[in-house]
Amino acid sequence: GGQNLSMGERQLLCFARALVKDPEILVLDEATSSVDPATERRMQRSMQRLMAGRTALVVAHRLSTVVHADHILVLEAGRLVEEGTHTQLLARGGLYGTLYRLQFQAGEVA
Known part of the structure; x- marks a missing residue:
């Protein structure tokens, strides 16, 4: 599966996987580059909670x-x-x- 997902949907799926796994080290590479502005704002709030208390490497142009x-x-x-x-x-x-x-x-x- 996944062939019919848009880039934004794929990004959301990867982000959801990171939330579930709750890793000690988090790598986000252009995590919001393919989502609309409203979804990006919601993701950013979740990312702040996810990154709290852990090492995060974030690659971002936004x-x-x-x-x-x-x-x-x-x-x-x-x-x-x-x-x-x-x-x-x-x-x-x-x-x-x-x-x-x-x-x-x-x-x-x-």
């Missing part, structure tokens, strides 16, 4: 996925260019801040 992370690493062309919390990175006004403002203006950041 920065709303990582704003509550304890530590954010910003990569550009495969190189580490910034790191810190969401607040620290915004205050520095570097790449993260620029990308966040662009996404916020476009209405992508929750």
